[in-house]
Amino acid sequence: MIETPDPGFVQGAGPATSAVWNSVVSVWPEHEKFLRASFAGRSPDLLDTTEVIADLLARVSRASGKSLESFAADYRHLCEKIVYPEELHFAREGRYRLTTFAEADREVYSNPAVMGPYMNGLFVSDALWFNHASAMNDFAKVYLPRAAPGGRHLEIGPGHGMLLHLALRFGSFASLAAWDVSETSVRHVRSVLATLGQSDRVDVRLMDLASDRALTENRGRFDTIVFSEVLEHLERPDLALERIRDLLAPDGTVWINVPANGPAPDHLYLLRSPAEAEEAVRSAGLEIVRAAAFPVAGATLDRALRKQLPISCVLTAKRA
Structure with a gap:
């Protein structure tokens, strides 16, 4: 109860x-x-x-x-x-x-x-956490309403399935897919979708973004891509962003959520500011459409930058 x-x-x-x-x-x-x-x-x-x-x-x-x-x-x-x-x-x-x-x-x-x-x-x-919830809200209430209905949607690294749930609830897509490199994660996301009675609405599969198969089968395919809290886990985030660029349809957009100054036991790639996040995305041949930054609760963006406090950096980008 x-x-x-x-x-x-x-x-x-x-x-x-x-x-x-x-x-x-x-x-x-x-x-x-x-x-x-x-x-x-x-x-x-x-x-x-x-x-x-x-x-x-x-x-x-x-x-x-x-x-x-x-x-x-x-x-x-x-x-x-x-x-x-x-x-x-x-x-x-x-x-x-x-x-x-x-x-x-x-x-x-x-x-x-x-x-x-x-x-x-x-x-x-x-x-x-204010910064985490604010990023989720940006996706649900800002990004999804601007996505054209009937598009093909992909999430890379769906974690515990929250953003897929939001995409199903607030989006209007013709198809939804989710990729992960971990079989355990794939099983977990499928289990969450089953709990919601939505197993038939998302194609969840084991797929490595860096594989030749991912690109040859899907180049230019997706109208919207979600890449949330994945970049910081990678040794070569530049290659991942370039691959996402190639997966986007000509008018497609990617929604990226990445922390600046967000230490965790599996975080490898350190961004120190939203500006560094934007530069990383531009360097991959993507054009920034919109940017937002959400510091931890109680901190202004200026204080978070000075004190190196966590900031959730949210970027919407398209192919340059």
Whole structure:
């Protein structure tokens, strides 16, 4: 049962958001001050998108047999045991700790004790962290309404399936596809879509963006491409952006979400500002159509740049 908001809860927030909030506070009472700062001043649009994210989390939680409190405990573990040590290293050294995919695979991707809580915690963060929720809202309420109906849509690296869910809910596409290099991730996304009763609406397949097959079968095919929180995991992000350019239809656009100054145990590619993100995209032969930047809760963009705080950089681009 979804709990109703307590009297002090954020005005305008929905029941699923309240349930996630209450679950986190129940396992981590000290975090409530952060949550209130993160929700202060959220627009009705952003609160609506937050509710969509929280509702999907609640539905996945029920389908998996895990309680929301279990996801909340993973979120606390993410913040305290996974991200915080990386933030300390970044503050001391001014760089991300790892530099190769092999290192990230050994420490994170092939380590179930890390990977499970990490992915569950990140799912919760999409609702609770202002910069993460704002990026999701940009996709749902700004990018998707501008996409021409009847297009062919692709997401590369769909993670826990949130952006596919938003594309199905707010978009109007003739076809949707999702690619991932991990069989585990492919199974997970298919499971989420099955929970939503949407398995037949998305072609989820094992596909390496860098493979010859990806390009030969799909050059110029897609009207919209989503590439969210993937660039920072790559050793050669330039090659990935060039490949995306070649996959776009002549009038197609790509929506890119990449963090600046966002230390995490599997982040390799460091961008220090939204300007650096824009330059990386332009260097791949793409033209910036629109750009937005969402700093962490409570920080202006100027302060985030000076203090090297995380910023979600959102870019819409087309073939130059």
